[in-house]
Amino acid sequence: MNIRHYCDQDKNGVIKLWQEDEPTPSPWNDPIEALLKKQIFQPGLIFIAEEGGEVVGTTMAGYDGHRGWIYSVVVDPLHRRKGVAASLLVYAEAELGKLGCVKINLQVRDGNDGAVALYKSLGYSVEPRVSMGKTIEA
Template identity: 65%
Template sequence: MDIRSYRSEDRAGLLRLWEEDDPNPSPWNKAADILDNKQRYQPGLLFVAEDDGTIVGTTMAGYDGRRGWIYSVVVAPTHRRQGIASKLLTLAEQELVSLGCTKLNLQVRDGNEGAVKLYKSLGYGVEPRVSMGKRLEG
């Protein structure tokens, strides 16, 4: 198992993993568009887990100079509960620290208790916040 930064040759495997995880994305959440944008903005904050030539996990992070964010963590169903998500998150955290990040946030979909358990085991805590969003057109 190789846990490392994303490389351009990972594109097809990463898109396949994302599309398997979310086969019916909303129009603004298309995997290829997300990957293209990530490569334009902070490409060093995208990480993959590769097993025998296959991309089986990924995490994407961001940093605005004040706070870091974990945007997504995906592990193939066949490779879950093997510590891959923890290793990906640790690598992302290390890179964020190297950039000067001192606070990291993430959001979890309501009902995803497995993710909540994972994040708590890694030291994340629930904060009293209301998450809001707005879709921008243009």
């Protein structure tokens, strides 16, 4: 398995992976639109796990100069429990560290206990926060 930065040839594999992970995404999480926007803003923070020329995992990161964020950690079901997600996270953390990031946040969908366990095993902890959001009309 190889962990690396995203390149244009990965587009279809990433979109397929995201669509399979969340078949009915909210409008602001449309895989095609999300990837397009990320390629415009901080394109160097999209990471791929590749095996045999196939995209088997992905994550995105963001950094605003204050905090880093991890988004869209998705691994193909046939490649789960093989260290793919952990490798992607370690890679993303290193890339954020190169930018000067000292604190990384992430959010987990309610009920995704497997993801919570994974993140805890990698040193993340649950912080007492209320996550809020607002949709902005274009």
